[in-house]
Amino acid sequence: MPVHAENWQVHPGALGPGTEVGSWRVVERLGVGGYGAVYRVEDMASPGDFYALKLALRPGDERAEREVHLLMSKGVHPNVVRLHASGRWPHPVTGFLFFVMDWVPGLxxxxxxxxxxxxxxxxxxxxxxxxxxxxxxxxxxxxxxxxxxxxxxxxxxxxxxxxxxxxxxxYAGAATVTTAxxxxxxxxxxxxxxxxxxxxxxxxxxxxxxxxxxxxxxxxxxxxxxxxxxxxxxxxxxxxxxxxxxxxxxxxxxxxxxxxxxxxxxxxxxxxxxxxxxxxxxxxxxxxxxxxxxxxxxxxxxxxxxxxxxxxxxxxxxxxxxxxxxxxxxxxxxxxxxxxxxxxxxxxxVLAMPRLPLRRSQAVPGRAQGAQGLRRQGRRWPFWLVLVAVLACATWAAKVPGGWLLPPLTEEFPAAPRAVTTNQPARWSGHEMAQEVESPETAAAAAPPLATPTPAAAAPATHAEVQAAVKMLKTTVSPATPTPNTKAPGLGSMGKALCVGVTSAALACSGTPVRPEPPPEPCPPGAVEAMEKLGIRLGDEGTATFFFEGKHVQPTTVTEGMVNVRYALGLAEDLPQNSRLSGRLIFGERVYGRLTRARSPDGSVNIPVCLELWDRQGGRGLIDLGKRGPTTATVLSTVYVRAVREFE
Incomplete structure (x- = not known):
């Protein structure tokens, strides 16, 4: 007894052998895709002749109708599968669309x-x-x-x-089916x-x-x-x-x-x-x-x-x-x-970087040595107990003969020294960013890797820069600061007890607070135009990595402040790989990066840019992996950079 598909309640992708679809009998299923199932069928009017039948999985599938029209007219070619017939199953009007093609034995x-x-x-x-x-x-x-x-x-x-x-x-003139x-x-x-x-x-x-x-x-x-x-x-x-x-x-x-x-x-x-x-x-x-x-x-x-x-x-x-x-x-x-x-x-x-000899960093020395670093550390416990502890200790210290243990609070520490290029005039874009330093060690050739690897934070400073920073700090600290050989009188047992007790309570009660998000700021002047000239359009993305000393590190430690990252790929063909992208990191709920200058290894590209660091999930800023210190955070070392119109 023949099996009539009209009498079966079966999914079109699960027809068994012997099922009749129009004048064709199913022999075997060849495969099922996202939009249709393909069967090898036999022509009941000519036993022994086999064909391929494709059956749509949904009634009224416009994509299947378009394929039939394509094969019937514009797709006719000796090297394109040939269409023989089409119809609907199980109902000739409302059923699933099917069409019959050559069955092509082969691989x-x-x-x-x-x-x-x-x-x-x-x-x-x-x-x-x-x-x-x-x-x-x-x-x-x-x-x-x-x-x-x-x-x-x-x-x-x-x-x-x-x-x-x-x-x-x-094909040209066909109705659009895809909405994506x-x-x-x-x-x-x-x-x-x-x-x-x-x-x-x-x-x-x-x-x-x-x-x-x-x-x-x-x-x-x-x-x-x-x-x-x-x-x-x-x-x-x-x-x-x-x-x-x-x-x-x-x-x-x-x-x-x-x-x-x-x-x-x-x-x-x-x-x-x-x-x-x-x-x-x-x-x-x-x-x-x-x-x-x-x-x-x-x-x-x-x-x-x-x-x-x-x-x-x-x-x-x-x-x-x-x-x-x-x-x-x-x-x-x-x-x-x-x-x-x-x-x-x-x-x-795609994110690996070759182990090439790197030039020593040309970043400004870390700010933790100056007033900026001290101020950032001070933000770690913004609670009233800390204020009480500080005032209590200051009160007792004021009574000590011989002056303060530290310079008076009204006296400012100097800002970190600003390095200036030796072979070109200094540039200032209106934004806080690292200016370039050409030290004697790095002007002619790449310096060898350091003996001891350092974290991939803002790229480590050169020896000459560190010495310059130390010298400037020594010459600008207040004369009122006691020398190491000067022994200041103690606070007394009561003062020590009060300071230690109140400070301990403050530290015990305080956790790592959520820091405020960085405020918006405009891009450096001419950055958007310079990027477009190089082929970087707004919204374009690329990848970059933090600088390393000798090996790839995942994750890595970064320091708030000036930073250099090494460009990998994706932004523009005219921006060479391993170009240095300079800017700064700002710590908030995330680690935000604002890059304001791009410089190629050979110096042929040296332009202002407006790039932000993004994570893999498409969020602005980098996810802190939970090991943050006063001025450090731990992040994945490979990041996305995105061209923006302004820093949000």
Missing amino acids: ALHTWVETLNPSFRQLAEKVGTAALALGALHARGVLHRDFKPEHILIREKDGEPILLDFGVGR VLPPATLHLLSPEAMHFFRTHYKRPGARYEVRATDDLYALGVCLYRVVTGYWPFSPEQPPDLLYMQIKAVLPAAPLAVNSRVPRALSDVIMRLLAKKPEARFQSGHEVHAALVAAVAFGTPEEWEFSIFEWEDAPDATDEPGGVRRRIRRSDWPTASRTPPPRRMVLGP
Whole structure:
């Protein structure tokens, strides 16, 4: 007795063998996706003829209707899966939309390579044909928008590549179905411009990214990279925010650096497809095909006849007792290459910094040696008991012959010395920021690492700067301060008891208070214009790390006040890696950073900037990990920097 689907209450993604959908009988389920299920079916009017039937999972699915229209008209091509029929199930009017296509026995592109291990010439032929088909679709206004190895099937009978699954495809003039910023897609296949658009527009209602042909071609480059190396250029297993930063700004290792068997010309074609700027890529599938043809024609025959991978025995997978089956051997990810992201990191591959010899810090000495440091320490216990303790001790000290134990409170300590550049006039932007110092040790070459590592706080001062600070403090302390050899008379037992008792009570009652948030302040004059000229737009994000002495530290200790961080990537191509971003840290409920100057290692870039430190969760400021001291805090050493119009 035939099984009629109209009599079954069953989910469209769970049809069993024998279920009849129109004039087609289900043989097996091939797979289920986010929008539809695909079955291998038999034509009941022609037994033995098999097809693929795709059934929408929701009634009235506009995306399925658009796919049917695309395949019926603009998608007709010898290398695109062919449409045979469409209808609705179980009700012919209100049921789920289904459509019947060619069933293409064969393997997905990456599986075909890993199973048969073809030559590079054979791969170039398949990919070149697929690129021509993609170019023909683009010329008709059709975009695939989810191009990946699984959607390129190598047909078993003739080896032709067939493009599949246009479920999220779009053609010119089609109604918009997606309400999100980006269409449904696979994250690690998205182009850098799509990722950037999402990060800068995801909160704007109605923002829509317009996919272009270069997005599909970028995805083709990702597919090729995966096929010839065995690795994705950027691992899909890492957190989305780190994947975004890598796709946007990190250049992956060239395929030739991963798999030494790859012909250099093919490696160059793939790297051009993966270019960060769309205008630097091939602009059409026909250009990709022409480049592959030229690469094969002008290369040596031997390099193109190599199999893509070497074979190795797989004794754990035998076809028969005593037999051994071969498998491909992937090369290890290169560790000495300059371009791939390092693989061992706490926060993610993109955030690692190479262990390069660093120039000694050129920051102003820490303010804890001056009045600013004392004032910040004084804010730690802003309670009335502290005031009582201080007044009590001061009263007893006033009665001591010989004067005060410390200089009178009305006398100010000097501010920390302001360093001035020796080879250029001093600049002042109207904001508190570290000015640059060119000491004799650092003017000519990078100084060797210090013998003892120091925390990654505001970058440590040079020896010359420390000596200058100590000398200035010595010459500016009040003459009323007693010398070390002067013994001041004691307070007496009653005074000591009162001071110790009241102070102990104050310390016992007081905890670490929540400090006020820093007030808003404008950017340095000309900072926004200078950033735009360099290619940094408002809202752009990048990554940076605090300076280190010899090794990567997670987490790290930072000091309130002047700070330098080392730029990693993400803001602008014209801002060199390892540029120094200078500014200051302000402690509140979080650790806030306001960076006001950027300087490249060679000095070619030296501009005012307006950048804030943000954490990975998208919040302004850095999270204090709970080990804060009077003027120190513990934070993650890798941070985001964001271009802003003003410091909020």
